[in-house]
Amino acid sequence: MRQQNTILLIDDDPDDLEFYGESMRQVKPALVIEEASSGMKALEYLNRAKQRNSLPCLIVLDVNMPVMSGRETLHEIRKDKDLHSIPIVIFSTASSLREKEYFANFEIEFFTKPSSVSEMEVIARKLLRFCCAE
Numbered sequence: 001m002r003q004q005n006t007i008l009l010i011d012d013d014p015d016d017l018e019f020y021g022e023s024m025r026q027v028k029p030a031l032v033i034e035e036a037s038s039g040m041k042a043l044e045y046l047n048r049a050k051q052r053n054s055l056p057c058l059i060v061l062d063v064n065m066p067v068m069s070g071r072e073t074l075h076e077i078r079k080d081k082d083l084h085s086i087p088i089v090i091f092s093t094a095s096s097l098r099e100k101e102y103f104a105n106f107e108i109e110f111f112t113k114p115s116s117v118s119e120m121e122v123i124a125r126k127l128l129r130f131c132c133a134e
Contacts, residue, residue, distance in 0.1 A: 023120035039068030056130035
């Protein structure tokens, strides 16, 4: 079962995790933000959440991470029958057409990481629609 007010943020940059999480909570104060600093830690979290029957309603995934990239993390999530239906959106500093097309093939929304609070607020509102957390 997906928790309607829980989002999993996966990013190796702690400053980005804090900025995005805080920005989303500004839009929706009751939002629960779970964080994972790598693809491996995200998969560990998701496996524990499956056992507790408390999966997030949305996964926000960075592309450029060491050890396990966003692409690799995406593939692992999509292979799991219990996880494959969780909406995923991509947050990345990479904004090449090639990257966007790659994720579009998986019907995944791609956002370039914003640098301002006002930009992030606009994106946060869009993300919450994916999650049904509004």
